[in-house]
Amino acid sequence: EPEVTQTPSHQVTQMGQEVILRCVPISNHLYFYWYRQILGQKVEFLVSFYNNEISEKSEIFDDQFSVERPDGSNFTLKIRSTKLEDSAMYFCASSVEGQPQHFGDGTRLSIL
Amino acid sequence: AQSVTQPDIHITVSEGASLELRCNYSYGATPYLFWYVQSPGQGLQLLLKYFSGDTLVQGIKGFEAEFKRSQSSFNLRKPSVHWSDAAEYFCAVGAGTNAGKSTFGDGTTLTVKP
Numbered sequence: 136e137p138e139v140t141q142t143p144s145h146q147v148t149q150m151g152q153e154v155i156l157r158c159v160p161i162s163n164h165l166y167f168y169w170y171r172q173i174l175g176q177k178v179e180f181l182v183s184f185y186n187n188e189i190s191e192k193s194e195i196f197d198d199q200f201s202v203e204r205p206d207g208s209n210f211t212l213k214i215r216s217t218k219l220e221d222s223a224m225y226f227c228a229s230s231v232e233g234q235p236q237h238f239g240d241g242t243r244l245s246i247l
Numbered sequence: 248a249q250s251v252t253q254p255d256i257h258i259t260v261s262e263g264a265s266l267e268l269r270c271n272y273s274y275g276a277t278p279y280l281f282w283y284v285q286s287p288g289q290g291l292q293l294l295l296k297y298f299s300g301d302t303l304v305q306g307i308k309g310f311e312a313e314f315k316r317s318q319s320s321f322n323l324r325k326p327s328v329h330w331s332d333a334a335e336y337f338c339a340v341g342a343g344t345n346a347g348k349s350t351f352g353d354g355t356t357l358t359v360k361p
Contacts, residue, residue: 168348178291178337180348191348226291233298235281235341236349240290 137161139239141227147245148217156212156242158227167210168228168236169202171195178226184210214244222246249274249340253352260328261360268323268355270312270338279341280321281349282312286334294336297321308332333359 140159148154160167169181183190184202199215210229214221224243228236250273260266272278282294295306302314312323321338335356341349 170349177353178339178349178351180350183348193348235279235293235296237293238283238291243288 137237139227139229139237141225141239141242143242144240145243145245147247150219150246151216154214154217154244156214156225156227156244158210158212158229158239159208160210160227160229161237162208164229164231164237166190166230166236167202167204168230169212170226170228170238172224172226172241174223181212181225217244217246219246249278249350251338251340251350251352253336253338253355255355256353257356257358259358259360262330263327266323266325266328266332266357268336268338268357270321270323270352271319272321272338272340273319274340280312280314281339281341282306282310282321282323283337283339283351284308284334285337285354291337294323328357328359330359330361333357 142157167184170178171181172178180193182192182196201213203211222245224241226241227239230236252271254269280297283291284294285291294310295304295312297304297314305311310325312321314321335354337354338352339349
């Protein structure tokens with residue numbers, strides 16, 4: 136079965152540095168999402184993306200965050216200047232019309 | 248605004264016993280409902296989903312869930328729990344339209360006693 140793949144599985148970054156999390160959605164999917172899960176907490180929606188633009192974003196998704204689909208296969212989440220509180224598991228998801236979102240295995244981001 | 252409540256933070260059952268995890272949702276229209284399971288340090292695996300039709304849905308690993316509109320509930324059940332079912336379980340509600348976010352509950356941690 137096709138999968139959403141995320142790289143890297145674990146990213147360690149110094150506070151204040153920029154980080155890019157990468158995702159390869161399922162190939163025929165059109166809708167893309169990022170979610171965040173702080174350790175021990177629930178999964179929180181960050182942003183959805185369709186037709187090369189953001190469809191919806193949460194209050195968490197402030198100006199330090201951005202998303203991009205730089206080519207036909209990748210979907211990235213950039214955090215411009217990381218803070219300690221950005222440490223979390225970040226999940227990418229994708230979907231097609233009328234079907235549930237498929238989640239990747241996540242990238243664990245650790246900010247030092 | 249959509250929301251999900253999982254009243255039980257932690258549940259412990261004996262192996263072989265039956266299981267029911269509760270989920271209540273708030274949503275303005277017909278919801279899309281999901282149950283996911285997450286093992287420590289792992290991703291989210293979809294157990295089952297409800298979109299429409301039969302209100303009793305079957306999922307993977309022997310799980311089922313029943314949608315009850317009158318109670319705004321979508322409880323997850325399994326008749327006989329296995330030790331490998333120990334994990335975190337998340338109920339989620341999604342918008343009926345695409346590009347709609349899913350809202351997750353706080354999760355229920357399941358411990359299975361031998």
